[in-house]
Amino acid sequence: MDHAEQIVQLERLLDMIENRKTSMAESVYRNPVDDYTDPEQFEAEWKRLFRRLPLVVALSCELVEPGAYLTEDRVGLPALVIRGDDGKLRAFANVCRHRGTKLLRGCGVTKRRISCPYHAWSYTRDGALAHVPRDGAFSADINLGELGLTPLPVVERHGLVWLVPSVGAACDVDAFLGSAAADLASFAIEGYHHYETRSLRQAMNWKLVVDTFLETYHLGSLHRTTVFPILHGDVGAFDPMGPHLRNVYARRGLENLRDRPRSEWDFIEQTAIVYVLFPNTVFVMQGDHIETWRVFPDPNDVNASEIVLSLYTPEPTKTESAKRHWDRNMDLLVRTVLEEDFPVGEEIQRGFYSGAQDHVVYGRNEPALAHFHAAVRQALV
Numbered sequence: 001m002d003h004a005e006q007i008v009q010l011e012r013l014l015d016m017i018e019n020r021k022t023s024m025a026e027s028v029y030r031n032p033v034d035d036y037t038d039p040e041q042f043e044a045e046w047k048r049l050f051r052r053l054p055l056v057v058a059l060s061c062e063l064v065e066p067g068a069y070l071t072e073d074r075v076g077l078p079a080l081v082i083r084g085d086d087g088k089l090r091a092f093a094n095v096c097r098h099r100g101t102k103l104l105r106g107c108g109v110t111k112r113r114i115s116c117p118y119h120a121w122s123y124t125r126d127g128a129l130a131h132v133p134r135d136g137a138f139s140a141d142i143n144l145g146e147l148g149l150t151p152l153p154v155v156e157r158h159g160l161v162w163l164v165p166s167v168g169a170a171c172d173v174d175a176f177l178g179s180a181a182a183d184l185a186s187f188a189i190e191g192y193h194h195y196e197t198r199s200l201r202q203a204m205n206w207k208l209v210v211d212t213f214l215e216t217y218h219l220g221s222l223h224r225t226t227v228f229p230i231l232h233g234d235v236g237a238f239d240p241m242g243p244h245l246r247n248v249y250a251r252r253g254l255e256n257l258r259d260r261p262r263s264e265w266d267f268i269e270q271t272a273i274v275y276v277l278f279p280n281t282v283f284v285m286q287g288d289h290i291e292t293w294r295v296f297p298d299p300n301d302v303n304a305s306e307i308v309l310s311l312y313t314p315e316p317t318k319t320e321s322a323k324r325h326w327d328r329n330m331d332l333l334v335r336t337v338l339e340e341d342f343p344v345g346e347e348i349q350r351g352f353y354s355g356a357q358d359h360v361v362y363g364r365n366e367p368a369l370a371h372f373h374a375a376v377r378q379a380l381v
């Protein structure tokens with residue numbers, strides 16, 4: 001997003017604040033309660049969204065040096081993403097080609113050879129089979145050279161890493177991102193540093209978790225003392241971006257920009273920019289850091305999700321005072337969702353089964369909700 005476009009967005013927010021407006025949908029959106037509870041739809045979402053679309057698995061800064069790897073088990077198969085000695089990022093099924101043992105756990109940096117814990121077959125960092133103890137017991141009948149790790153499609157773009165968790169699938173991230181790509185490219189995300197990742201489990205459908213981030217209508221009530229003093233309530237400059245979306249929220253103080261020359265207007269400093277990178281990543285560009293909230297359904301339970309929150313900082317954290325600062329940030333994020341948003345979300349999820357109503361309604365002032373749920377519906381057709 002260039003400076004001219006940033007000024008356009010800031011003007012838009014100023015107009016909203018000054019005239020008590022926000023982005024409005026054409027009409028109210030009535031969403032069937034089943035959208036959050038129906039096991040058949042849930043199964044279709046799992047197969048067609050989570051197993052077929054590119055999912056954000058990391059920022060590039062988490063996988064910098066040769067041998068840096070992470071494993072991801074929330075995507076329906078055990079996946080391994082690893083930086084090769086040639087600097088290229090690759091992904092594989094995290095499955096030994098001998099008898100199927102899981103090769104690596106968690107994240108870190110591997111030795112030059114990835115050794116299977118079961119019978120010590122070993123692989124290079126680019127997935128080739130490197131060594132088989134007593135290889136003569138196999139080589140008469142099979143070509144060991146063909147038993148490299150099974151590749152998965154992975155693409156690194158704009159400082160983010162996308163994986164399609166299905167063997168043999170395609171991964172055209174550029175086409176998939178469409179107009180969201182230019183925004184992401186402008187943030188120089190590759191220069192950020194990973195600070196911390198935490199995982200939360202909630203009794204909420206995955207879409208209800210995403211909904212949490214899509215409007216500021218609730219700030220003045222649910223977050224009166226936490227987020228509301230920081231962001232304007234019921235103000236958001238919404239733009240659809242194919243199945244993805246952007247919703248720009250205004251920090252308090254943005255209303256004073258009129259007193260300063262436009263050349264000094266700093267978009268990032270004055271806003272919180274929320275993207276949904278479809279289907280399950282909420283990417284938040286904050287004034288001084290990046291947050292990603294990646295939401296994974298529990299494939300066995302329509303009412304349960306795992307939320308993976310990561311915080312990234314523009315500079316590496318070197319001093320104790322910087323560490324205290326980011327710890328406080330992380331604690332505030334976690335406390336706000338755990339004490340305010342998610343308890344309400346869990347009650348909403350239970351209330352869906354009450355028979356109280358067939359539909360929930362998203363107001364015209366909640367256009368991102370309507371867009372997100374319409375995009376899910378569209379992707380399932």
Ligand code: FES
Nearest residue numbers: 096098099116119
């Ligand atoms: S299963 Fe990996 S070496 Fe046997």
Ligand SMILES: [Fe+2]
Nearest residue numbers: 212218223341
């Ligand atoms: Fe909230």
